[in-house]
Structures are given as structure tokens and as C-alpha cells.
Amino acid sequence: MGAYSAFGLLREAIRGPRAWQPLWERRAPEAAYDVVIVGGGGHGLATAYHLARHFGLRRVAVLERTLIGYGNVGRNTTIVRSNYLLPENQHFYEDALRRWRSLGRELNYNIMFSPRGVLDLATSDDQLAACARRGNAMRLAGIDAELLDRAAVGRFARALDCGAVRQFPIHGGLLQRRGGTVRHDAVAWGYARAAARLGVHIIEQCEVLGVVRVAGRIAGVETSRGTIAAERVGIAVAGGTAELARRLGIALPLETHLLQAGVTEPVKPMLDRVLIYMFPHGGEVYVSQSDRGGLVFGGMLDGYPSMTQRGEITRVRDVAAALTSLLPQVKQLRLLRHWAGMNDMTMDGSPIIDRIGGDELYLNGGWCYGGFKATPASGYAFAELIARGRASELIRAFRLSRFASGHLLDESGAGPFPSRQ
Ligand SMILES: Cc1cc2nc3c(=O)[nH]c(=O)nc-3n(C[C@H](O)[C@H](O)[C@H](O)COP(=O)(O)OP(=O)(O)OC[C@H]3O[C@@H](n4cnc5c(N)ncnc54)[C@H](O)[C@@H]3O)c2cc1C
Known part of the structure; x- marks a missing residue:
């Protein structure tokens, strides 16, 4: 239990890094x-x-x-x-x-x-219908799922202005509260x-x-x-x-494809949910706020096979644009870093x-x-x-x-x- 105690942390801080035990032996x-x-x-x-x-x-x-x-x-x-x-x-x-x-x-x-709740946002009536279908299938399997209308989305995700004018307005969403x-x-x-x-x-x-x-x-x-x-x-x-x-x-x-993600500079707590915002004809962004305060976000694959672990800036730009359409209040934040990983699709x-x-x-x-x-x-x-x-x-x-x-x-x-x- 020492790993969790305040005393343990203090002791490690006083002893300094040279006394730290490696987590596993080389x-x-x-x-x-x-x-x-x-x-x-x-x-x-x-x-x-x-x-x-x-x-x-x-x-x-x-x-x-x-x-x-x-x-x-x-x-x-x-x-x-x-x-x-x-x-x-x-x-x-x-x-x-x-x-x-x-x-x-x-x-x-x-x-x-x-477990802060994962909310898939529907941007069309068709998407909302697909959310309802998936939610019903989940409930039949004994898994929690809630279909939210636009007002309920606004109550659940306070950072989100559901009534804001955006190219793809929010129609509702599918919530899994135990996700996070x-x-x-x-x-x-x-x-x-x-x-x-x-x-x-x-x-x-x-x-x-x-x-x-x-x-x-x-x-x-x-x-x-x-x-x-x-x-x-x-x-x-x-x-x-x-x-x-x-x-x-x-x-x-x-096929091996790259998926990119990025994180903004840290800010005070503003987003206490995981949001996934997908456009009707492709393109999406998912975002949550890390404990350090950065908004961690990602989107679609780069779209062609690659093993470079280094993605294209154009994809980051598109995903960041989707993020600021979802949460216009983050427009002024600086991108701290972005990276890519190889996915076996x-x-x-x-x-x-x-x-x-x-x-x-x-x-x-x-x-x-x-x-x-x-x-x-x-x-x-x-x-x-x-x-x-x-x-x-x-x-x-x-x-x-x-x-x-x-x-x-x-x-x-x-x-x-x-x-x-
Ligand atoms: C940007 C990004 C965002 C993602 N977001 C999510 C998310 O939010 N939720 C989610 O569920 N999933 C997400 N994923 C997917 C998820 O990260 C991966 O599916 C999962 O981590 C893969 O399993 P792993 O942890 O074992 O892979 P890895 O950590 O990649 O482990 C594989 C290891 O094998 C090693 N290796 C490769 N070849 C050899 C070899 N020949 N010999 C020895 N070692 C070798 C590699 O160096 C690597 O360390 C995301 C992926 C990316 C790239």
C-alpha cells in the first residue's frame, strides 16, 4: 500500500531519485x-x-x-x-x-x-437512430446505455453549448456512464x-x-x-x-495505418466527460481532459498504410478543426504536442x-x-x-x-x- 500513501511519497522525495527502486529488473x-x-x-x-x-x-x-x-x-x-x-x-x-x-x-x-462517462454525439437523425439501435442492443446484453436528447446532452456535458451554431448540430447522443x-x-x-x-x-x-x-x-x-x-x-x-x-x-x-493524437497546453478543469463527435460523412474528434489539464484528442486514421509512427500535420489540423467546432472555447489553446501510433487494422x-x-x-x-x-x-x-x-x-x-x-x-x-x- 506504500505506493499510495502520502508518507511514502514524502519519503521518496527526501531520498531522491538515486534511491528509487526500478519497477522491474533489467x-x-x-x-x-x-x-x-x-x-x-x-x-x-x-x-x-x-x-x-x-x-x-x-x-x-x-x-x-x-x-x-x-x-x-x-x-x-x-x-x-x-x-x-x-x-x-x-x-x-x-x-x-x-x-x-x-x-x-x-x-x-x-x-x-x-469512469466519467463516454458520450457519442449524434449529428443527424440517422446517427441518433443508430445510437438508439446500438443502445438497445447493449441493454439487451445487460450493459448500461442511455439515449440522450439534445437537452440531456447539455445537462450531462456542461462544457458543451448544444445550441451553438455549428456545421453539424448536436441532435442527441448515446451515453455509457461506466465508460471513461x-x-x-x-x-x-x-x-x-x-x-x-x-x-x-x-x-x-x-x-x-x-x-x-x-x-x-x-x-x-x-x-x-x-x-x-x-x-x-x-x-x-x-x-x-x-x-x-x-x-x-x-x-x-x-493493414498497418497511423492514428494520431494530440494534447493542448494544460488548463483548469473544464471537461469532465469523454466526448465523441462524428460528422455524418466521415471525420470525427474524441476528447477528454487529462489530470494534468491538457485536452487529449484524436480523430481518424491518416488514410494510407504506414509504419513511420509519425503522422501528417494535415490530419492533425482537420481533427483540431473538428475539436474547435465542438468546443469553440478551446480555440486559443496551443497544441503542446502530437504523435502517431501504428494500428493493425x-x-x-x-x-x-x-x-x-x-x-x-x-x-x-x-x-x-x-x-x-x-x-x-x-x-x-x-x-x-x-x-x-x-x-x-x-x-x-x-x-x-x-x-x-x-x-x-x-x-x-x-x-x-x-x-x-
Ligand atoms: C493515437 C492512438 C490513440 C488510441 N486511442 C485509443 C483509445 O482511446 N482507446 C483504446 O481502447 N485504444 C486506443 N488506441 C489503440 C490502442 O492503443 C492499441 O490497440 C493497443 O494499445 C495495442 O496493444 P498494445 O498495448 O499491446 O500495443 P503496443 O503498446 O504497441 O505493444 C506492442 C509492442 O510490440 C513491440 N514489437 C513490435 N514488433 C516487435 C518485434 N518484432 N519484437 C519485439 N517487440 C516488438 C513494439 O515495440 C511495442 O512495444 C489508440 C491508438 C493510437 C495510436
Whole structure:
């Protein structure tokens, strides 16, 4: 509990940075592990944690090409919610949302979960009808959803002037009160520390270049730091999935696209909700205010495949324009910084969590722009899949073969409000 106490903070301040304990030990890779997880993002770390904590596997290593937190887990806009249309996604993301509530306690790390309400704003009657449809589907699945008219939107989101003249006026919205935000890098650090304390080796600056096969079966990985033997290999490299799979000779129905986000200079508290504002014919902005005071916002993909992790300024300009149309009072704020992350996009907007080819090779990817919120559910389910060799009911629909059989989970095609973030 020391991590939360004021006395603990004061003691650390007096002792100074040289006395600070690293959250996890720096490790060199050992020759062999039971399980190697490729990718030290949220999903990889959560998987390793659950393998050790709930499935009794202690000889586990997480191999990270760069640094913990350098990927999308530290680049996202921190929104968590379970307001999906399709039952398979609803149950999965609801499982995640329940886990977010208790994750800080479980990891003994303050992940700053803030269920401040996520409000999708409808800018046409058609969008409002789609909101009603999605809200009804959620309620049938036992998930909270409220359809708000324009006046109710104004009461819920005080920062928003619903009557203001704007190109796309607000008609109402769909609210999920239990949705909100979670501090993204705290999630990475919390999982990394908890996993390391259970004996997981977290190895940074170690890129996986290929897999080792003996008699056609997985026997380990080739890395930038040598060969590491492993009985099972789990891949959780988000935007790097298609590239790594290509190296392994596996063709995946994925495209890597950039998604950008930005943050303004900090201001006093002005926005205590998450707002998502989408235009009838494409274009959108989603925004929340961080605890530091900056308005954190994002929008659409850059629109062409890229792995640069550096987006185009024109997209930032468009998204900032949408933001100031939504909240004209932020027009004078300066943009503090903007960044991009690589997203592995599936054609149906739903992820892939599967065992590949009956081998001891497991894949967790295709998170599109929405994988952060999935992290705790995905970590547990992927660990279970790796430990037991078969998928639980919760993730069965996310199998790779759906693209061949045509059983798509077409969440992104489900009306004018594709599920995002
Ligand atoms: C700008 C932006 C905003 C977003 N906003 C939201 C949001 O609000 N809500 C939400 O739910 N989702 C959001 N997302 C999506 C979400 O961030 C991702 O879907 C999710 O973080 C991906 O999982 P991860 O955390 O494991 O990925 P990452 O953190 O990217 O982890 C993958 C890791 O694998 C490593 N790696 C890659 N290749 C190799 C290799 N060959 N060997 C070893 N390591 C390798 C990478 O370096 C990386 O650290 C957003 C994404 C972006 C870019």
C-alpha cells in the first residue's frame, strides 16, 4: 500500500531519485523459457502477468523491441468503454470494463481509472437512430446505455453549448456512464512490475526476427540478442503484427495505418466527460481532459498504410478543426504536442486472438484503434489460450479463420457510428 500513501511519497522525495527502486529488473535473455511473449505493450505484459499469476507458468519472458510503454500502450487517448453493437464484442469489452474497475487494486498500482462517462454525439437523425439501435442492443446484453436528447446532452456535458451554431448540430447522443479513461502508461508500468514480481523476465531492446522450428514445430525465437528456446510463443506486437507475420511466412488480413493524437497546453478543469463527435460523412474528434489539464484528442486514421509512427500535420489540423467546432472555447489553446501510433487494422474492426496452425504459436492482434480498452480482458484470455491450448468462449469468435469462412464480426460496418478508440 506504500505506493499510495502520502508518507511514502514524502519519503521518496527526501531520498531522491538515486534511491528509487526500478519497477522491474533489467534482464538479459536466458537460453530457454516455457513461454516467450513477443511485444511489451499492454497486451503482452498483461498476458505474461496472467500466465504467471493464474496459470502457474513462471518461466515466462516478454521480449520488447524498444522500451516498455513506447508502443501504442503509451500513445493512445486512454478511453475505455464497452458500448459495442455485436454480442461477441459486447461481452468481451464488458469483461474488460469490469476488470478495469479492480485492476489498480489487483496490481497495487494507481492506474487512475476514471469512469466519467463516454458520450457519442449524434449529428443527424440517422446517427441518433443508430445510437438508439446500438443502445438497445447493449441493454439487451445487460450493459448500461442511455439515449440522450439534445437537452440531456447539455445537462450531462456542461462544457458543451448544444445550441451553438455549428456545421453539424448536436441532435442527441448515446451515453455509457461506466465508460471513461485510464492512465495508459500506468497500465504498462503496473503490469510490468506485477509480472516481474511473479518472476517474469522483461527484456527490452530485444527484437524478435523470426521463429525457430525443429521438425516443423515451434522451438523458440530468433532475436537481435540471439536464439531463445521456448515451448510456446505468443505474439502481441500490435502495429507490428503484419510485418512480423510476414517474416514468419504467415499472411494475415491486416493493414498497418497511423492514428494520431494530440494534447493542448494544460488548463483548469473544464471537461469532465469523454466526448465523441462524428460528422455524418466521415471525420470525427474524441476528447477528454487529462489530470494534468491538457485536452487529449484524436480523430481518424491518416488514410494510407504506414509504419513511420509519425503522422501528417494535415490530419492533425482537420481533427483540431473538428475539436474547435465542438468546443469553440478551446480555440486559443496551443497544441503542446502530437504523435502517431501504428494500428493493425482488420477489415471487420474486430481483433484476432488465436492459435495458429495447430502449432504452439499464438497470435493476439488486429486491435485497430480500440485495443487499449481491451487490455485486461485480452491479457487474461490470451494467457488462458496459451496455457490451455484452446480458446475460452469469450474469444472464440476472434479466430483467424473467420476471414476465410466469411463469419466476420463487422463492427466497423455497423452504421454511422463505427466503434472506435
Ligand atoms: C493515437 C492512438 C490513440 C488510441 N486511442 C485509443 C483509445 O482511446 N482507446 C483504446 O481502447 N485504444 C486506443 N488506441 C489503440 C490502442 O492503443 C492499441 O490497440 C493497443 O494499445 C495495442 O496493444 P498494445 O498495448 O499491446 O500495443 P503496443 O503498446 O504497441 O505493444 C506492442 C509492442 O510490440 C513491440 N514489437 C513490435 N514488433 C516487435 C518485434 N518484432 N519484437 C519485439 N517487440 C516488438 C513494439 O515495440 C511495442 O512495444 C489508440 C491508438 C493510437 C495510436
